Amino acid sequence: MLSWLVRALLLVAGFVTSWFVTKDSTQFGVMEMAVVTLLLILVVAVLTFWPERWTHVLNRLRKPR
Numbered sequence: 001m002l003s004w005l006v007r008a009l010l011l012v013a014g015f016v017t018s019w020f021v022t023k024d025s026t027q028f029g030v031m032e033m034a035v036v037t038l039l040l041i042l043v044v045a046v047l048t049f050w051p052e053r054w055t056h057v058l059n060r061l062r063k064p065r
Contacts, residue, residue, distance in 0.1 A: 009036050 013035040021031050 009039055013039060 010032070013032050017028060017032045017035050021028050
């Protein structure tokens, strides 16, 4: 399960990194790891600071009336 998450992050990071650095460059792997780190920080920050009221709104949408 964890390998799927890592694979998805690396796929997105490879796509974003290829916008700025060619895949033949020797710096591609280093830049890809930097982008993966930034994406991981972004995901953790969103999950950490998820506002409580958004959760209430989303829960209200799922419940039948």
